[in-house]
Amino acid sequence: MVQPRVLIVEDNPEDALLARRVLKKVGLGANVLVLEDAERAVAYLRGDGVYADRTAHPLPVLTLLDLRLPGQNGHELLAWMRGEPDLMHLQVAMLTSADDPAAIERSRLLEAACHLLKPIKVEALRQLAAEVGIRQ
Template sequence: MAHEHPILLVEDNSDDVFFLRRALKTKGINAPVEVASDGRAAMAYLGGSGKFADRTKHPLPRLVLLDLQLPYFTGLQVLGWIREQAALKRLPVVIFSSSSQARDIDSAYALGANSYLVKPTDVAELGRIIEAIRIYWLETNHGPTLT
């Protein structure tokens, strides 16, 4: 059975992963969630290398939530790499970072981010954002063809 296109969380902070997962579940998002806990792992998953070679088991995500502060490769490096890959350049990538600095925001858009969201401090606010993601990216937006 072909796996459903998951949502890929690129997030090194296990707490954030916990809250994201919890919020996704609370807000009724039933899509599978894959987690890459650093830049290298993200690139491995998206490139289909190593243990992620099997695309049926590890299909391309329909949405990437990308943190910027990551070990090995930063989120911006991962984003730049994604846009250089022929197979990934149309992949919807939403930056999900604690930084609200203009420099980061501008860099992210320059490198081809589809959206930039700032991680909220408030759990309720996180729920609101996740709900917005569901409504917009998962239910409203028409995504590109993923191969």
């Protein structure tokens, strides 16, 4: 059985590595793709160019989205996703290093599944996976 795709959109390689390790600990580490910015994430999510083959590049069951990305930020990318019929229901967890009430509220309004503080804790990701119905 092929494990569901998890997409990490994170420009900091250390944070991306830590997220991958936590995903592995909760049983979701076998099919992870890390993209460094919103532009690449949009290409992936649209299935553009090298990502056109949906068998090789399926839509993610969960996206871990950094709030602070170069260029388009995480909230802007999430707002775009919510406007796309094929993507509007994807599960997205916002990643941030600060507990900012305004950012948390904006994430909630954009229907993010949750706001996770970096570094991500194993139990928080395990709970998120259970809440969004991802089998581990």
